[in-house]
Amino acid sequence: PSLVQMQQKMKNKGVDVLAVSVDVDENAYRKFLKDHSIDLLVVRDPERKSNNLYGTFKFPETYIIDRNGVLRRKFIGPVDWQQPEIVDFLSKL
Template identity: 55%
Template sequence: MLSTFPIARRSVKLLLLCALLTASGCNRGDHPQQVSRQAPDFVVHDGARTVRLRDYRGKVVVLNFWATWCAPCLDELPSLQQMQQQLPQVQVLAVSIDDDAEAYRNFLKQYEVKLLSVRDGSEGANLRFGSVKVPETYVVDRKGVIRRKFIGSQDWTSPEIESFLSKL
């Protein structure tokens, strides 16, 4: 019955999200609960590719949740791409929460996105991290442990961030 009522489905998803966030506490502050914990694994199939977080064990992963309609995401994209070029030992994994597959593909072409990007839509990889706003980025170490969370747009080429990533 819910499948015939998209608004009802979204309401159920919103209620589940609220319950998840209430149970897990707020993770938007300076010291979110996830730091020093194992990153939740996920698999994203977007038609073009399949990405599994666990496949990147052994590499430092910068896991960036973003969207094409997000102005701060667009602001940080050039520095994120530059950081990926400067630190090839770090794997940027950009997970888009866009529902519109065509808008996502057009964005990648228009802005010549050279990052490993996958569209998750509303499937919820971001929710496994308690992430409900974009951009939010998690740094996952070689063993799969979350070491840091960034909220909002960042300059990924800043000396502080590059030094942190180089030491992992």
């Protein structure tokens, strides 16, 4: 929920959230989205190509990528996206 709130708060500053699901089972993926009313752009990557690209080894992992496509920060594990330090970091990108 804090990721959705952050997306809404930062949208006018050019921050977009893209969630990547590595679920192999498409039905489970769709059920999760429906059951949890996910209000983010979500793409499915069952081949886990993004894992190889970014070195993902634990879920959830979050990558902050700037407007130029440069990886600026990586978070491993859950994050409270309402933390002032994170909001400030995103505002400065």
